[in-house]
Amino acid sequence: MSDNVEVKTLVIDGHEVSARRGQTILEVARENNIDIPTLCHLDGLSDVGACRMCLVEIAGSNKLLPSCVATVSEGMQVSTSSERLQKHRRTILELLFAERNHVCSVCVANGHCELQSLGQSQGLTHVRLPYCNPELTVDASHERFTLDHNRCILCTRCVRVCAEVEGAHVWDVMGRGIKSMIISDLHEDWGSSSCTRCGKCVQVCPTGALFDKSKVGAEHPKYPDFLPYLNLMREAR
């Protein structure tokens, strides 16, 4: 950290907070125990601003900004949970639940799923949209892990952790729009791909799309919190 740190003060949900120049709104909010829901963001990975759950309102602008990438500025007035934002968040969650086959009761991640808990915390009581029920495959070719496209929300955390932290870049996205799919290597079976079997993608996956074959249900909590620590240790070295 350089000596001349520029400090900004801003207001988030009525609380006056201070921040370093270049910090994101999400970072500052969480430092001050203000929770902003996120799905694609994960501490330790680069941000893509794709899930749109963390959108916040800035006074004086009609545009909603993704707090995971929007940086703070002096005197900014941020609102993180207005009526308008909550409505949008619920609609986005509805869109996600209806997009693929998210059936919590028979999902390995039941009880440990970020999508499920967001639905609960955001007060999503039912889905008004028709379910798309796409026919999707399950890739169980890997000896330790399984990829279930039915549960994938395309947050690309697995893509990023594999490329940025593990350095293998096995995962990527294929196709576009609603037909987008996570693929390993050049669309090969995971089992015969260049996977290093580190399991980081499984730990960072927010849903039951990537899971450990040897565990089910209540036994399958995920531990994505290792990432910031791992990055810190690498930096220190």
Next chain:
Amino acid sequence: MNLDELELIARSVRQENAAYDYELNVCMDLACASQGAEMLREALISAGDASGKKVLVRRTGCMGPCSSGPLVRVDPDDTLYGHVHADQAEKIVASLGNETVAELQCDLNEHFDKQVRVVLENAGHIDPEKIDDYIARDGYKALLTALMEMTPSGVVHRITESGLRGRGGGGYPTGLKWGTVAKAGGDVKYIVCNGDEGDPGAFMDRSVMEGDPHRVIEGMAIAGYAVGASKGFIYVRAEYPVAVARLTTALREARRRCLLGSNLCGTTFNFDVEIRLGAGAFVCGEETALIASIEGKRGTPKPRPPYPAVSGLWGRPTLINNVETFANIAPIVRNGGKWFANMGSERSKGTKVFALTGKIKNTGLVEVPMGIKLREIIEVIGGSVPGGHTFKAVQTGGPSGGCIPAEMLDLGVSYDALLKVGSIMGSGGMIVMDDTSCMVNVARFFMEFCMTESCGKCIPCRAGTGQMYKILTRICEGRASMDDLELLEELCGTVKETSLCGLGMTAPNPVLSTLKYFRNEYIEHIVHKRCPAGVCNIQAPVEVLA
């Protein structure tokens, strides 16, 4: 190369042309070419040779009224012939110096009188593959003037003064954008020309790139000088092979004439341009996705800020402008900012090229001064709706725009006016619809387009467009309820406000604008299970007898 040498080339071309008594300009743009313009050109050449008259047959870019193609314009008389077939070539050549061929002559005076040609000033007058033709019409004069007589900030000032706004659709002030990139730090900067024209029914940029490629290159080089960039990229979609070929030829010829390359005109300024091909994704017209695509990555947008002007191609300050914006630069530098600012309306200066399509007599390319009434474009220039049908709406701005109904035809065309009525200027597609068009079906068509072109990165656009398409399909098939309509409106709001990039943010516009002006058509479909235009095939509900 200096201004004198340029003038020398221009003079020699004019002298060469003066040796001919007549010039037959044959439009070789896609619409004319698909109707046999190539055969017509060959027939004209052999007829000219056989007649012994001094006739120059020249292939040119788009002349405008595509629906009258194949087109031949005879100079110096300025007679325009339409629907000309190869076997009529001899008749045309025989008429030179005599009476014109009345049955082939186009009566398009009104069509042309209302137009002001700045971007299209050379279209139909030069051979796009001959740099000297372009030079003979003051080509590259602006670049040399800028390099020899102006400072970079002087060029930026002139563009700012002109009031030119981005022609890609957003209408961001071009001078401001140039100024931002000029001020950005770092010694490596890039110029990018966005030629990824993808709106259904729009072909302005293609025609400019095919008909007058040097104009785009000159604009880019001037931009490079103004902001301090020495490398440019033209991003063209691969579906435009002719544009790519013409640009490739143009770049080669410009390099040969030392109008691109190192130490241009003996100054320290270096500039060269490379072509990059798009692989058929509409979203790559969005600037951050376009940058990713040029970098060789998956073409998906990124959240802005940081804007490309600060951190763009490979993290360097990058100036991205549309083809038509660059095509406006040379005349502005040549004639001054005030000249340009004198045209158009208060906050939208200059002219705009529109691709007029749909249910209208004169389809094709038109260039009009900003502020012109929609009614003039449609009724006078376009020649109204044919076949005794009545005009219903005009769609501007492609899948990001909206439908403007008949009662708003007296609206003056400008960025702000179109935005106010729920549409956008867009890149310049203008689709005219008559009473045989079902507005719900139109909205469904554009939603399907957005759905299939969504990149899939952000959820509202990826899943929201699909859900909206489903609801619109249900309405078209007479299977929807009023609750569906409410849900549709709510989805429109969420997709519009929460999507990551412009594609998603504007995807609901066709639905919102048709709901605003043609809500009764939606109600007819939902409540009375009938399509007023008779387009949608609604099955009558089966009555169950107890």
